[in-house]
Amino acid sequence: MAEMTLEGVDARPEDSAFALGRVHSIETMGTVDGPGIRFVVFVQGCPMRCAYCHNPDTWSVNGGTMVTVEHLMDEFQSNHEFYRSGGITVSGGEPLLQPEFLADLFCAMHNNPDGRVHTCLDSCGYAFDPAHPEKFDAVLNETDMVLLDIKHADPVEHKKLTGCDPARILAFGDELARRKIKVVIRHVVVPGITDTVEECEKLGCLIAPWHNVVGLEMLPYHTMGVVKYEQLGIPYKLEGVPQMDTARMPELRNAVMTGMKKRRAELKNAIG
Numbered sequence: 054m055a056e057m058t059l060e061g062v063d064a065r066p067e068d069s070a071f072a073l074g075r076v077h078s079i080e081t082m083g084t085v086d087g088p089g090i091r092f093v094v095f096v097q098g099c100p101m102r103c104a105y106c107h108n109p110d111t112w113s114v115n116g117g118t119m120v121t122v123e124h125l126m127d128e129f130q131s132n133h134e135f136y137r138s139g140g141i142t143v144s145g146g147e148p149l150l151q152p153e154f155l156a157d158l159f160c161a162m163h164n165n166p167d168g169r170v171h172t173c174l175d176s177c178g179y180a181f182d183p184a185h186p187e188k189f190d191a192v193l194n195e196t197d198m199v200l201l202d203i204k205h206a207d208p209v210e211h212k213k214l215t216g217c218d219p220a221r222i223l224a225f226g227d228e229l230a231r232r233k234i235k236v237v238i239r240h241v242v243v244p245g246i247t248d249t250v251e252e253c254e255k256l257g258c259l260i261a262p263w264h265n266v267v268g269l270e271m272l273p274y275h276t277m278g279v280v281k282y283e284q285l286g287i288p289y290k291l292e293g294v295p296q297m298d299t300a301r302m303p304e305l306r307n308a309v310m311t312g313m314k315k316r317r318a319e320l321k322n323a324i325g
């Protein structure tokens with residue numbers, strides 16, 4: 054991956070024990086990014102360029118606003134009661150571009166004076182560096198759950214769809230499995246790209262070795278993000294691709310489960 058740096062991020066202001074983060078926006082009543090009602094922080098900056106991304110305004114590593122952990126804690130505390138069954142999720146953009154900030158934020162949430170807060174990371178995994186996993190120790194030590202997006206099961210098609218090779222993402226999945234961190238796999242199903250039984254079975258095979266996977270979210274492709282591309286003057290690569298027919302989702306979900314079971318049986322037989 055080309056080195057991406059976020060200007061000013063992970064710097065520790067003299068009057069704070071915490072790193073600064075570059076944040077795109079905050080959602081105070083999130084219901085789709087992790088269990089329960091959640092305080093969701095969308096960070097700025099992403100190294101991937103998924104053709105269907107509905108947040109292209111989070112791509113630039115120079116946009117967003119510099120925010121302190123203390124500020125986010127204050128915002129969280131003002132609605133603390135709502136998050137009893139939920140917690141905090143950091144989404145993006147790609148959160149792993151700012152590991153120190155994430156570690157400080159999650160640590161502060163775990164040590165919340167009103168009770169430990171559940172922490173969840175919504176990540177594409179691509180900013181993980183398998184050559185230096187120690188850079189992510191602090192954040193992963195404070196992460197209760199990861200929503201891990203696997204964009205395509207085939208490496209060549211993955212690159213076409215996202216502009217990036219999936220090796221780092223799979224290495225991140227392996228690291229989460231090693232650490233036994235709960236993972237929910239997310240897969241966007243796009244007509245003509247990721248909507249075949251074969252691709253979904255292959256996805257099942259890929260995730261089969263990860264016994265920490267506790268959920269699978271198959272997300273039907275929609276075109277609601279297109280308007281942002283028009284506003285930003287960015288060409289939309291999936292022009293003309295229709296919304297996913299949701300009636301096919303159970304079949305494709307079953308295909309992932311079938312692939313996973315088949316691969317687990319093979320792995321079991323190989324061990325003997």
Ligand code: SF4
Nearest residue numbers: 099101103106146177
């Ligand atoms: S990883 Fe997420 S934020 Fe980044 S381009 Fe893909 S969909 Fe968009």
